[in-house]
Amino acid sequence: MSDAQEFRPPSPEILTFLIPISLQALLLHPIFPAALSRPLRFLLAPFSIYLTWFSSFDHGFEPRESSVGINFVLGVMNAYGVWKALEWGTAADLTPYTWVGFVETEEGKAVGPKESKEDLEAIRRNQAEKDGPLDIISWTILLLGSMRGNGWAFGPPPRSLAPHPPRQLLAFLRSTLFEITWSHLSLVSCAVVLLARQPSRMVFFSTLFPSLPDSTLRILSEAVATMALGTGAFAGLTLGMQIAILVVFVPTELLRLLPLPTALKPNPFDARQYPPLFLRPWAPENVSHFWSQQWHSFFSLPFAYLGFGPFSKVGEAVGGKAGGRALGVLAVFAMSAWLHEHAIWSATHTLPPPSIPLDFPTRWGGSIYFMAQGVAIILEGAWRAITGKKVQGPLAFIWSVCCMAGLGYYTYLAWSTLGLFNNLPHPAEWTWARWLIPMAAVSPPQAFA
Incomplete structure (x- = not known):
């Protein structure tokens, strides 16, 4: 090499x-x-x-x-x-x-x-x-x-937090290692699906359902890949967070064991600072509840300060309270769309060559997805204003899954085309390290060559 x-x-x-x-x-x-x-x-x-x-x-x-x-x-x-x-x-x-x-x-x-x-x-x-x-x-x-x-x-607020891990050190360590184990296994499974690519997935499904036409097998393959992308994001974020917590936890407790002056010893590790990122995201009550309370809240303050706050005031001056909320929600998801666009373009470093033209859904699939979530939340607000009823129950669950998982196809289409999985090795080429070491499955090929 x-x-x-x-x-x-x-x-x-x-x-x-x-x-x-x-x-x-x-x-x-x-x-x-x-x-x-x-x-x-x-x-x-x-x-x-x-x-x-x-x-x-x-x-x-x-x-x-x-x-x-x-x-x-x-x-x-x-x-x-x-x-x-x-x-x-x-x-x-x-x-x-x-x-x-x-x-x-x-x-x-x-x-x-x-x-x-x-x-x-x-x-x-x-x-x-x-x-x-x-x-x-x-x-x-x-x-x-x-x-x-x-x-x-x-x-x-309390409603958007999962219960924190146990505060006893050994119980906390066991809980953290358990979280790392299941999220690692989930991420590896999702990586296998995504890196096998469509032809391999279609061959797999054709063996299970030999009577299905290629068009149906292709839809099934892309649907599974879309679910793997969303589930992989959930597992990857959880895994990364738990590893980061472990990196803080272990040195903190080791330093506290050293015979250092009290002023130089770190404060005891406090598990209350590290509650789980997600609150039952696999069971969305509705789109609004999912994004405001069940998904991670890493960006809550910038969303509120830079997005919802100022833009809702502008919208309220023009269209009243409902107009203010609608514009504020759209501003938040426009920020989210920009964040992910910035990430994919800075990761690929350059724009696609002119010889590879991209249609609108492929080029802007990520932005389509995030802006559609804002529109779905506005529609839920309109439904509640008109009927006086909250969007909830089994039909709300189906609606939420369609909005978040169904429309997630546009994100999968865009990011896979733009190279998110570029040059990552096929699972058949993995060494033992990619199966066993956390995050190795989605690491560059040279990292575990």
Whole structure:
């Protein structure tokens, strides 16, 4: 294997964006007065946005043509970084960025106490007076890594959280390893379906249903692949989250065992900061409930701050309360569409050559899917406004599956055509490592050659 074909991680330059965006997060700490914090965060925002935006285009895993999947993940995170840079650069009310801890609910869900704005301001004043340098650094790192806001004032409500894992260390470790095992097995199964590609899938189904025509076998093959893409995303996100939790958990507890001064020891690991990402996503009540409460809530705050909040106000001025909600919902899903488009294009690095023309559904399949989810939520709201009844029950489940799994075909069509599975080895070529090591099944071929 030549040097040009060797699997290489991104260069350290990919982390350059962390300098300005970390400073933005630091300036949100209450020790900095608003008169200083706000203009500095605003001035840092263009640097954070620029460096974050182009980071996934300029840096990534190599060779890029066979590392599309892993670079897609980098693209998603960098798009999220653009949102956070804009959010932190323009935030005027800083009370949401207040660490408030947890309140246990009866279901074992840990949520931040719902303090008033005056209470949050008092907490921030107290933190400004008492926090030392190490406290401020720890606070900043925690904010940088807290996508969902668990334990922060901007954290999610109880209804959108699954019960957190057990807090006893051994029980937590067992729970985490169990989650890693089942999500790994699920991701491997989905990878087998997706990487076998359509001809292999059609041969498989033709042996099961020899009387079916090729057109029906093709539809069945694409339907199964679409389900595998969605299920694989669910399993992959769960697996990645659990591995990340383990990476935090093990060093934290090992450091606490060392004979270090108390001031240098990390705080005890708190499982309440790491509830499961999903809340029964396999049983959607309706489209609105699925996306607001059952799917992961990584992007909730940017969606609300940059999307729903400002656009609902514009829509309400034009079309009343219903118009405001509709425009706000569409803005949220437009943001989601852009995030995924940014990820796939930065992962493939260049536009498709002119000699490979793409029709509209293929080129914009991902955006079609996400915008359609917004339209479905608006229709559910209209149904409730007209009939006075919530979309629920068995028919609502069928409707939700059609909207999310059925329309998911457009995402599968677009991403597979644009190269999400490019050059990944066929399952028949896998070594033992791809079957057994978490995330190896979807890793570039050179990583486990």
